Amino acid sequence: MSALKNMSIKAKVFLLVLVPSIMFLIYVVYSNIQVGSLIKTSDEQSLRYKQILIAKDINFINTSITLTAMDIIIDRADGSVSYERVQEINDLFLKFNSYKASFIKSADTEVEKRSANEIVRALEALEPVVKVKLKKMVESNVTEEAWNALDNEIDSISGGIGENINTVILSINEELQEAAKNAVLKQEALSMSSLYSVIALFAMVITLGVLISGDIMNSLNKMLSVTKDLAEGEGDLTQRVYVESKDEIRLVAQNINGFIKKVQISIRETKELSSENAAISEELSATVRVIQKRAIEQEKVVGTAVKTSQDIKNITAASVETSEHMRDEMRNANTALEETKYKVLNLTQIINKNAESEAGLATQLNQLSQDIDQVKEVLNIISDIADQTNLLALNAAIEAARAGEHGRGFAVVADEVRKLAERTQKTLSEISTTIGVVVQSVNDSSQGMNQNVEEYHAMALIASSVEEQIIAAAQVMENSSLEVNSALQTTIKIGQDSETIMSQIGTINNISKENGLSVTEIHKASEHLHRLTESLQNKLNGFKTSK
Structure with missing residues (x-):
């Protein structure tokens, strides 16, 4: 056994x-x-x-x-x-x-x-x-x-x-x-x-x-x-189940003893907590009254905050309108600058093209002047030939005079040659004079064209400088437009946040009002809790937790 x-x-x-x-x-x-x-x-x-x-x-x-x-x-x-x-x-x-x-x-x-x-x-x-x-x-x-x-x-x-x-x-x-x-x-x-x-x-x-x-x-x-004594008796939690066998029933008995011990400790602690709850409920009532008073003050503060938020909302709306107007004006100015930039760019291209044309003409005139100088050299050679021809004609006339009657025909030829040489010299003199005038005119035109080229280059530089300044101004204008747009978005966000804040403040105001009602309910609940605590204390005293 x-x-x-x-x-x-x-x-x-x-x-x-x-x-x-x-x-x-x-x-x-x-x-x-x-x-x-x-x-x-x-x-x-x-x-x-x-x-x-x-x-x-x-x-x-x-x-x-x-x-x-x-x-x-x-x-x-x-x-x-x-x-x-x-x-x-x-x-x-x-x-x-x-x-x-x-x-x-x-x-x-x-x-x-x-x-x-x-x-x-x-x-x-x-x-x-x-x-x-x-x-x-x-x-x-x-x-x-x-x-x-x-x-x-x-x-x-x-x-x-x-x-x-x-x-x-x-x-x-x-x-x-x-x-x-x-x-x-x-x-x-x-x-x-x-x-x-x-x-x-x-x-x-x-x-x-x-x-x-x-x-x-x-x-x-x-x-x-x-267990029957626990369920139907006086609730003696100091009792324990003792089983001599070492089977699963003993483990169940040990678990029941452990549960009874936990219940015993829990009820003992609950008794202590019940006493503390009574004191806490009194303190809770006093605290609730203070909270109720502060809730009324909080409601007033929230009302002031609602009014201030409304003013901020109005100011923000005006700022948004002004910022939108500035943004539109800056967009128009930026558009005008862009058009001016393109016109100046076209002008610069035209000036550069004219400068290149003038430079080409000046080069051609210089080449023409050089060609005329070569013609003058040719005329000088022809003049030298005419002088020599005239000299030869004189020599021929002298020789014909010496020849007498036999040299008369030769003298006539020599005289014609001399006359031809004289006309040639005269024509060469006129041509030389004309060429000199032409060379002078070409040189004057070349100088004028070179001066025009320099002026065109100066104008091109000025136009490039103006273009760069316009581009810089356009960039500044664009940056300003972006900043104004960013400021506008920020202002709109501030307006939206202000509305959110106003909504949240309104929610806080409603919560404050509800808190006031809740505080009243808490006050009633704390009094009810106090009564329940006393009732719980009386019921817990019916359990025996110590020998």
Whole structure:
């Protein structure tokens, strides 16, 4: 019994199942052994019956061989043995040979083995007598005494075989009777052992069930006594459940004891907290009155904040309108600057193009001046030639004068040449004068064009400077526009935030009003809490938490 107290419920249930299972297993094993023995006995009986059948078949073969031999002796007057009888004798001995090995093997006692061997030897001895000797005697016409001797020999062998077969059958029948008797005894023993095993199994199950259930119910009754006192008694939380067993019920009892202890501690602490709650509820009432007063002041402050937020909203709206106007003006100015920038850029391109054209013309005039100088050089050469021609004409005229009448024609030619040279010199002088005037005009035009080119370059530089200044001004204007736009967005955001703040302040105002109502409710609730605390204290005093 003490061992059961140290076992868990799971182990007890396992024991309740294990012990009958072991006993049942032992019974099954024993029954299988007994049944196996009965089956073995039955198999042996079957072999014995088969052995009897073989013995009877051999006896029938022996009788058939003897009768056939007698028929042959009776019919010896024919002088030969018929084929049918020879075949019949051969078939009988073949059948005997098929039984011979199993017949000898099935003999298990000394008597059976000796008799079986004698039967086999007798039939083996009878075979040459019937097959050979009898046939020869029929064919040889022997004396009557010889036939009588043969007949006696066959009868002697056949009679001995019959006696030995009867001995074998008698031995087998004795074994069968003994086996049947043993089988009946084993069956009776198996039936009794089955009955005793079932009785022992039920007795063991009932005994273990009573012991285990008694141990469990003893522990449960102790737990029931304590829990009933807790539920229906005076609420004594100092009681504990004591269970001697070491099973799961003891763990449950320990858990119940732990729970009772927690409840005991909780109620003790709740009593202390209830006293504190009473004091706190008084302080809470005073605090609520102070909060109510501050809530009224907060409502006034919130009203002032709402008015201030409205003023900020109006100022912000005006700032937004001004900023939008400035943004539009700056966008227009920026557009005008962009148009001016493009016009100045076009003007710069035109000036640069004109400067390039003037520079090209100046270059061409310089080239023309150089070409005219070359023409002057050619004219100088022609003038030199005219001077030399004039000199030659004078020399020719002098020589013609010296020649007299013969040189008169030559003098005329020389005079014409001289006149031509003089006209040439005069024309060259006029051309030179004209070329000088042209060169002077070309030089003056070239200088004027070079001056114009310089002025165009100066204008281009000024235009480029103006373009850069316009671009810088446009960039400044664009940056200013972005800043104004950013300021506008910021102002709009401020306006939106102001509206949000106003909304939140309105929410705070509503919350303040609701807080005022809530404070009143809290004041009522604190008074109700005080009354509940007193009621709870009275109920907790009904529990015994200390001895």
